[in-house]
Amino acid sequence: MAGDGYLPLFETRRAKGIIFYRVFAVPVFVCIFLIWVYRLSHIPNERDHQNGRLTLWVWIGLFAAELWFGFYWILTQALRWKRVHRQTFRNRLSQRYESELPGVDIFVCTADPKIEPPTMVINTVLSVMAYDYPTDKLSVYLSDDAGSDLTFYALMEASHFCKHWIPYCKKFNVEPRSPAAYFIKVGEARGDDHKSQSKDLAAIKRLYEEMENRIQTATKLGRITEEIRMKHKGFSQWVSYSSRLDHDTILQILIDGRDPNAVDNEGCALPTLVYLAREKRPQYFHNFKAGAMNALIRVSSKISNGQVTLNVDCDMYSNNSQAVRDALCFFMDEEKGHEVAFVQFPQNFDNVTKNELYSNSLRIYSEVEFRGMDGYGGPIYSGSGCFHRREILCGRKYDKETKIELKRENDSKREESLLELEETSKALASCTYEANTQWGKEIGLKYGCPVEDVMTGISIQCQGWKSVFCKPERDAFLGVSPTTLLQFLVQRKRWSEGDFQIMLSRHSPARYAHGKISLGLRLGYCCYCLWPPNCLATLFYSIVPSLYLLKGIPLFPMISSPWLIPFAYVMFAKYTCSLAEFMWSGGTALGWWNEQRLWLYLRTTSFLFAFIDAILKTLGFSESSFVVTEKVADEDVSQRYEKEIMEFGAASSMFTILSTLALLNLFCMIGAVKKVIVGDGYVKFYETMLLQILLCSALVLINWPLYQGLFLRKDNGKMPSSVTTKSLVLALSVCTCFTFLY
Ligand SMILES: O=c1ccn([C@@H]2O[C@H](COP(=O)(O)OP(=O)(O)O[C@H]3O[C@H](CO)[C@@H](O)[C@H](O)[C@H]3O)[C@@H](O)[C@H]2O)c(=O)[nH]1
Numbered sequence: 201m202a203g204d205g206y207l208p209l210f211e212t213r214r215a216k217g218i219i220f221y222r223v224f225a226v227p228v229f230v231c232i233f234l235i236w237v238y239r240l241s242h243i244p245n246e247r248d249h250q251n252g253r254l255t256l257w258v259w260i261g262l263f264a265a266e267l268w269f270g271f272y273w274i275l276t277q278a279l280r281w282k283r284v285h286r287q288t289f290r291n292r293l294s295q296r297y298e299s300e301l302p303g304v305d306i307f308v309c310t311a312d313p314k315i316e317p318p319t320m321v322i323n324t325v326l327s328v329m330a331y332d333y334p335t336d337k338l339s340v341y342l343s344d345d346a347g348s349d350l351t352f353y354a355l356m357e358a359s360h361f362c363k364h365w366i367p368y369c370k371k372f373n374v375e376p377r378s379p380a381a382y383f384i385k386v387g388e389a390r391g392d393d394h395k396s397q398s399k400d401l402a403a404i405k406r407l408y409e410e411m412e413n414r415i416q417t418a419t420k421l422g423r424i425t426e427e428i429r430m431k432h433k434g435f436s437q438w439v440s441y442s443s444r445l446d447h448d449t450i451l452q453i454l455i456d457g458r459d460p461n462a463v464d465n466e467g468c469a470l471p472t473l474v475y476l477a478r479e480k481r482p483q484y485f486h487n488f489k490a491g492a493m494n495a496l497i498r499v500s501s502k503i504s505n506g507q508v509t510l511n512v513d514c515d516m517y518s519n520n521s522q523a524v525r526d527a528l529c530f531f532m533d534e535e536k537g538h539e540v541a542f543v544q545f546p547q548n549f550d551n552v553t554k555n556e557l558y559s560n561s562l563r564i565y566s567e568v569e570f571r572g573m574d575g576y577g578g579p580i581y582s583g584s585g586c587f588h589r590r591e592i593l594c595g596r597k598y599d600k601e602t603k604i605e606l607k608r609e610n611d612s613k614r615e616e617s618l619l620e621l622e623e624t625s626k627a628l629a630s631c632t633y634e635a636n637t638q639w640g641k642e643i644g645l646k647y648g649c650p651v652e653d654v655m656t657g658i659s660i661q662c663q664g665w666k667s668v669f670c671k672p673e674r675d676a677f678l679g680v681s682p683t684t685l686l687q688f689l690v691q692r693k694r695w696s697e698g699d700f701q702i703m704l705s706r707h708s709p710a711r712y713a714h715g716k717i718s719l720g721l722r723l724g725y726c727c728y729c730l731w732p733p734n735c736l737a738t739l740f741y742s743i744v745p746s747l748y749l750l751k752g753i754p755l756f757p758m759i760s761s762p763w764l765i766p767f768a769y770v771m772f773a774k775y776t777c778s779l780a781e782f783m784w785s786g787g788t789a790l791g792w793w794n795e796q797r798l799w800l801y802l803r804t805t806s807f808l809f810a811f812i813d814a815i816l817k818t819l820g821f822s823e824s825s826f827v828v829t830e831k832v833a834d835e836d837v838s839q840r841y842e843k844e845i846m847e848f849g850a851a852s853s854m855f856t857i858l859s860t861l862a863l864l865n866l867f868c869m870i871g872a873v874k875k876v877i878v879g880d881g882y883v884k885f886y887e888t889m890l891l892q893i894l895l896c897s898a899l900v901l902i903n904w905p906l907y908q909g910l911f912l913r914k915d916n917g918k919m920p921s922s923v924t925t926k927s928l929v930l931a932l933s934v935c936t937c938f939t940f941l942y
């Protein structure tokens with residue numbers, strides 16, 4: 201196809217405004233440099249203060265923090281310097297390859313029926329079963345790490361309902377194809393929007409609601425009744441089940457794509473649908489999601505062996521039925537496609553409130569930073585919403601000469617009977633299968649890291665492969681993001697700890713990746729992998745200058761000094777730029793303000809805990825864990841979330857740290873105000889301490905929701921009184937000790 205008249209399947213464009221951005225970034229860097237010069241050229245000596253020695257240490261601390269911030273700012277530039285946008289041409293794909301499209305295996309992961317309700321899980325499954333893609337080439341696998349018969353039951357119901365749902369979606373070309381999300385959307389639309397299909401709509405809605413009722417009745421009951429049990433032989437597999445961590449492999453091919461009778465109610469073939477709960481035994485470590493994915497890769501290779509795989513988390517339903525075709529435009533492009541190992545779509549969420557209370561839209565990642573990495577060889581593999589070439593995920597090395605042909609017929613073993621196929625596949629999901637193999641090391645997803653995805657992605661890129669970031673206009677996947685502050689902090693602790701572990705591991709972008717991926721991409725990786733150490737500089741900067749403000753000792757240039765300019769410019773430029781970025785990406789000003797708060801909270805808690813834990817793990821002192829994010833919330837928690845009221849309500853040590861810091865700054869602020877009123881006059885204090893006053897007031901201002909939670913609120917989401925007491929005592933003692941002892 202390549203040649204003179206060659207029309208590519210995708211196009212890459214430079215992002216607009218890059219030159220403008222670069223021109224803007226240079227003076228910021230110069231000013232950062234001047235700040236360093238200021239610290240080095242103004243080292244305090246004994247005569248400056250009677251407690252000069254102490255100030256010297258503080259000076260060194262500030263210099264270290266500013267060195268770090270400056271260095272980190274340079275890293276963030278790598279994510280902005282060369283942003284690109286991609287556009288796909290699905291029509292061309294269809295014209296050239298419609299009859300030769302490759303098999304696509306879709307893996308949905310779930311791990312707990314309580315916090316990932318079965319109805320949510322099957323909505324995701326149904327949405328991907330209804331992709332606009334030849335159904336005989338589509339297979340959907342649900343991995344259930346809880347081995348729950350409730351989830352299995354829900355999937356069984358879905359396997360019946362899909363016979364109505366898939367033809368309905370295709371007939372009326374509906375979006376989104378998650379039934380729950382679709383019915384909500386239709387409910388909100390104007391009456392005449394769906395008039396032409398009102399009869400079919402009413403019928404399909406009734407079917408869905410009946411199914412949903414049955415599933416929810418079972419979920420509420422907490423077990424499967426005998427009556428339902430009798431209906432499907434699959435339940436018999438639960439006899440060996442003693443707990444979620446101790447059971448045989450449970451595998452059911454609910455719809456066998458090879459079976460000529462597996463058709464929808466219009467007579468069209470259905471996609472294959474498989475339930476898998478891999479074997480679990482207490483004496484074998486199960487490696488969390490990475491273990492589940494590797495079992496899925498093996499089992500699916502036996503059953504359908506699609507050349508392309510897609511993984512979605514159980515809450516991430518497909519919101520765009522064209523996404524598979526978008527991904528294939530990259531893989532199947534005749535000129536550049538052969539070097540693309542994976543295509544990552546952004547993670548979007550359908551429960552984000554207007555001003556993103558927990559900065560949960562991941563806006564800056566998807567609009568700015570991933571595009572920046574894409575310019576340097578490809579984004580990180582960030583889990584859900586990523587298409588892979590199966591062979592590469594299984595460890596195939598890059599070789600310029602040989603191209604992996606995607607367009608070929610499936611070579612699955614078609615002769616075996618369903619039962620035989622189930623039995624042989626089961627063996628692939630046993631606990632012992634991986635012993636003495638390269639699974640988890642060179643093959644499949646990597647083990648031993650809480651962010652198995654990022655780790656796997658960097659090692660694929662280091663083999664020489666590229667990746668692509670694809671963000672179609674209509675969001676491809678929508679999921680559920682945390683709805684409480686604690687969930688958010690715990691999730692980010694897992695992410696940052698995992699990323700930092702990569703930094704300390706043999707896959708470190710700082711060392712291992714040298715010469716294997718571009719410098720820009722390595723710096724980009726470092727930006728994420730160095731999240732946790734940020735805690736040190738941020739803690740220092742949010743405590744020490746405020747305490748010195750209380751004492752009346754200046755740590756920054758005076759208002760009349762020209763050295764104030766670089767400080768002022770860096771702050772002004774950095775924050776204006778981030779505000780502009782945020783608003784250009786479609787956010788609100790208040791959303792940006794909330795994001796700044798969340799960064800402070802992350803840096804002082806999640807990153808701190810992650811920093812300590814990652815180091816302990818690397819030294820072998822603690823075991824890895826994976827706290828699954830809750831996807832449902834209590835009624836009153838959800839209501840507060842809708843109203844954008846921050847949720848505390850748990851006696852967590854993370855909250856003690858946050859409250860102590862907030863109170864400490866408040867006390868310093870009050871102390872400073874008192875000094876101004878009774879002390880040597882407003883003007884002098886203001887002249888010498890301006891930056892410290894600004895810093896401390898900004899911290900007080902941004903912590904406003906915390907003070908509310910500590911003292912003003914009465915609802916269940918307020919700060920628990922134990923946290924309030926602890927942090928009051930801590931903050932007061934620090935302030936008192938500091939004032940009187942030094
Ligand atoms: O033992 C486990 C633990 C988790 N999961 C599944 O993994 C997915 C991700 O878990 P979640 O708690 O939702 O974590 P998030 O932080 O929201 O997930 C992001 O970060 C993870 C890495 O930390 C990636 O694996 C995910 O794809 C990415 O969306 C969910 O579908 C879980 O059901 C398992 O299958 N087995």
Ligand SMILES: [Mn+2]
Nearest residue numbers: 513515679829
């Ligand atoms: Mn999730």
